[in-house]
Amino acid sequence: MSRERDHIVAIDQGTTSSRVMVFDAEGRVVGKAQREFEQIFPRPGWVEHKPREILTSVLVTLTEAMHNAEVDASSVAGIGITNQRETTVVWDRKTGEPVHNAIVWQSRHSAELCRHMRNSETEKLVRERTGLLIDAYFSATKIKWLFANVEGVRERAQKGELLFGTIDSWLVWNLTGGQVHVTDITNASRTLLYDIHRQRWDDDLLELFGVPKSMLPEVRGCSEEYGRIQAKHFFGHDVPICGIAGDQQAALFGQACFEPGMAKNTYGTGCFLLMHTGEEARISTHGLLTTPAWRIGDTTEYALEGSVFVAGSVVQWLRDGLRMLGKASDSQAYAERAGDNDGVYMVPAFTGLGAPYWQSDVRGAIFGLSRGTQKEHFIRAALESMAYQTRDVLDAMQQDAGIELKELRADGGAIANDFTAQFQADILDVPVIRPKINETTALGAAYLAGLAAGVWRDREEIAKLWALDRCFTPQMNSVRREALYSGWQRAVEATMQYRVED
Numbered sequence: 001m002s003r004e005r006d007h008i009v010a011i012d013q014g015t016t017s018s019r020v021m022v023f024d025a026e027g028r029v030v031g032k033a034q035r036e037f038e039q040i041f042p043r044p045g046w047v048e049h050k051p052r053e054i055l056t057s058v059l060v061t062l063t064e065a066m067h068n069a070e071v072d073a074s075s076v077a078g079i080g081i082t083n084q085r086e087t088t089v090v091w092d093r094k095t096g097e098p099v100h101n102a103i104v105w106q107s108r109h110s111a112e113l114c115r116h117m118r119n120s121e122t123e124k125l126v127r128e129r130t131g132l133l134i135d136a137y138f139s140a141t142k143i144k145w146l147f148a149n150v151e152g153v154r155e156r157a158q159k160g161e162l163l164f165g166t167i168d169s170w171l172v173w174n175l176t177g178g179q180v181h182v183t184d185i186t187n188a189s190r191t192l193l194y195d196i197h198r199q200r201w202d203d204d205l206l207e208l209f210g211v212p213k214s215m216l217p218e219v220r221g222c223s224e225e226y227g228r229i230q231a232k233h234f235f236g237h238d239v240p241i242c243g244i245a246g247d248q249q250a251a252l253f254g255q256a257c258f259e260p261g262m263a264k265n266t267y268g269t270g271c272f273l274l275m276h277t278g279e280e281a282r283i284s285t286h287g288l289l290t291t292p293a294w295r296i297g298d299t300t301e302y303a304l305e306g307s308v309f310v311a312g313s314v315v316q317w318l319r320d321g322l323r324m325l326g327k328a329s330d331s332q333a334y335a336e337r338a339g340d341n342d343g344v345y346m347v348p349a350f351t352g353l354g355a356p357y358w359q360s361d362v363r364g365a366i367f368g369l370s371r372g373t374q375k376e377h378f379i380r381a382a383l384e385s386m387a388y389q390t391r392d393v394l395d396a397m398q399q400d401a402g403i404e405l406k407e408l409r410a411d412g413g414a415i416a417n418d419f420t421a422q423f424q425a426d427i428l429d430v431p432v433i434r435p436k437i438n439e440t441t442a443l444g445a446a447y448l449a450g451l452a453a454g455v456w457r458d459r460e461e462i463a464k465l466w467a468l469d470r471c472f473t474p475q476m477n478s479v480r481r482e483a484l485y486s487g488w489q490r491a492v493e494a495t496m497q498y499r500v501e502d
């Protein structure tokens, strides 16, 4: 067993599971554990989690991962946390008891409330200060929903009895025994309450959403010590928690996208394309979000983000909902067998459309069915939808940033699929490159913690650890590419004609 402090533990608290990974100083995974937890769907389009179950899943996987790694807790220099962003927890500052389930990022609880809040003035204010837009995706709308719908919550918050946090805050508060109520800039920036330019909670936005400042966490950088995990949770060692970032920003860091113009796309439940834009916060005019990439020391860097709500989860739906697949990876063979899409397009707008459309009251649709349509075409259309949605956001991003992408660094469960990766390269006409370590989210959190703990010296050292698994180069001719993509654009147009009440 190693005695030097040269390991870093990363907690990756995701939408469907909690994962913990133990990394060594070469950035290699030496142990890991993962646990799924309950997804609660109280109504169509609504998603909730139990905050205490999330905490338990983290504590259990933390122990399991350390056992699997066979390293002593005394060799761990620090813990990094990365998390599903925007998901909202409100709890009692004395007892730690949540006032409600966590309201999850994709959930449409606050969609109607957002419709009432939107006008040219509020939209301008929000866009200029936060880089976001008024959508049920973001935390402040979920807090407002809790105030309006859960008895006594607004009053208790006004009396200073309650705390708010995204999942990182909830975890740090609990892991430190209720001592530390913090978040980092990347998570704060997704609340709709944080001015990303001045880098502080914004009084006008607090007033707009009716949120008392007393319930908000202190906002810190991404790579510094926030507090120490209680020894009882970590084999008797109170190791520092010294890295925090939202999962998509952590993946950007884990992919070593450190230069302006570098971009990564993570194909998980949803799909999140982030392009590093340097120290400049560019406000999008094409339906994208502006978001801090990280703050390290006194330097804040920014990214443009295209958030797609449904990507890998369309494959989960084929597997669990339609029972068309035994396992997600079987989708590749079906798609290849189909040969082409046979004119079939699937628009998986299960919880509305995110970037660049931002239409919460549309739902999924499938087009181009004929008597000859087979299961293979259906599955292929589902996989192709991830690539088309990515093209939608990349086209918008290239216009916003004025930068032509040279390559796309890809990660996440669904890009393990070679068909998807190749088709993505073809539809973008840009090489898609997959790193050896596909778990870049956890890796990013580990790097941020490891920089603070002194395991890695600087980003140059980290960039050298990035290693290629496979590069998918575009093979499709441009006539076919544009014909396919124009079919997709017509399918999206038609989907947006059919509105539901949400």
Ligand SMILES: Nc1ncnc2c1ncn2[C@@H]1O[C@H](COP(=O)(O)OP(=O)(O)O)[C@@H](O)[C@H]1O
Binding pocket: 014, 015, 016, 017, 267, 268, 269, 270, 311, 312, 313, 314, 315, 316, 328, 329, 330, 331, 332, 412, 413, 414, 415, 416, 417
């Ligand atoms: N080989 C595959 N082909 C296509 N989709 C896949 C494949 N493997 C996993 N997926 C999809 O990827 C998602 C899991 O990716 P992951 O990065 O673990 O997601 P998250 O972090 O959002 O929970 C699931 O939605 C699953 O359906």
Ligand SMILES: O=P(O)(O)OC[C@H](O)CO
Binding pocket: 013, 014, 015, 016, 083, 084, 085, 086, 105, 246, 247, 248, 268, 269, 270
């Ligand atoms: O948990 P993931 O990987 O689906 O990511 C969720 C995003 O952070 C939501 O903004």
